[in-house]
Amino acid sequence: MPELPEVETIARGVDKRLRGDSIVQAWFTRLPQPFKTPAARQAKGLAGRTVLAVHRVGKHIVFELGSAGSAPDARGVDGTRRTQESTAVDAQWIVHLGMTGRLLLTTPESTAAPHTHARLALASGRELRFVDPRRFGRLEFRDLARSAGFGAPGQEPLTIGKHEFVSLFRTHRLCIKAALLNQALLAGVGNIYADESLFQAGIRPRRRANRLTRSELERLRLALWQVLSEAIRLGGSSVSDYVDADGARGFFQLEHCVYQRTGEPCRRCQTPIRRIVVAGRGTHYCPKCQR
DNA sequence: CATTTCACCTGGTGGC
C-alpha cells in the first residue's frame, strides 16, 4: 500500500530512469476505472512528449512533460531547480497507485502482467507499464495550456511548520487518526504511517483532533517527520527491472511498532498491541504508551 | 457544513 515514503521512492526511481526520455506512443485499456482523464485523450496527449522531471506530490507521482523538441534540463539530477525547467513544461501525467498500483519498466517484448492498464513506449526502446489489479489507482493527463498544474490540497507533512500544523487540527472535531488520513489536511499519510506516528508521539488514535494540546501536536509533527524520513531512507534501495512498487524491498522491512502487530508485545513496554476500527480502518496502538 | 459510512476492486487467507 504505497504511502508517502513508498511514492517518494518510486518517484525518485522513475525520475532517475526516465528523465530525458520521450514517449513515442501510449496504449490504454478500455476499462473506465483507472482513468480520471479519458484514455484516448491521455494516449494522444502523452504521445511525442518528453519527460522533463518526475516528482511526488502527496501520494501522487507527477510527470512533468514537454513537447517534442524541447530539450530537457540536463544539468541537475536532483530536480530542485524547477524554475529553469518549468518554462518547457506544458503538460503533466499524474499517477496515483491506489492500493496495488505498480509502475514497471520493461522491454516491449516481455509479456504483460495481468491487469496491465497502460503501456508507454519510450524512445529509448523501453516500455513503462502501469499495472493495478484492484484498480484503485488513477491516471490523469493535464494539458497546462488548458488547465492549472497539479497541486495536492493538503500540506506536505515533511515540510509543514509548527504553527501551521497546530492550526490544521485546531478546528476539527474528528479523531486524530481520521484527520491524519484526510488528504485535504495532510497529503501523503496513509494507514501505516498514521498508526506508527501516533505511537511515536504517544497519542491514542481516538483522541479528538481539536482536544490535543499544543505540545502533543508538536510531538505528532516531529513523529511524522521522523517516521516518514526513516521510511524513505529505508526505501531507497534500487531495483533492477521494475520501479519499486509494493514494499517487497526496503521500506517494508521497516520495523513497525504497532501496525499489524495485534496481540504482540509493545516494543517499548511489552503490553499487547490492541486493534480497533477508526474511520473504517484497522487501527493499532499500545494502550499503555499512548494516552 | 462537518463528519461518517459505504462502494469500488481483486487476491490472499482462514475456516470448514
Added chain:
DNA sequence: TGCCACCAGGTGAAAT
C-alpha cells in the same frame, strides 16, 4: 482438497 465468506485500504460519492 476445494469452496467460500471475509478482509485489506485510498478515495470520493452518498448519507447522516
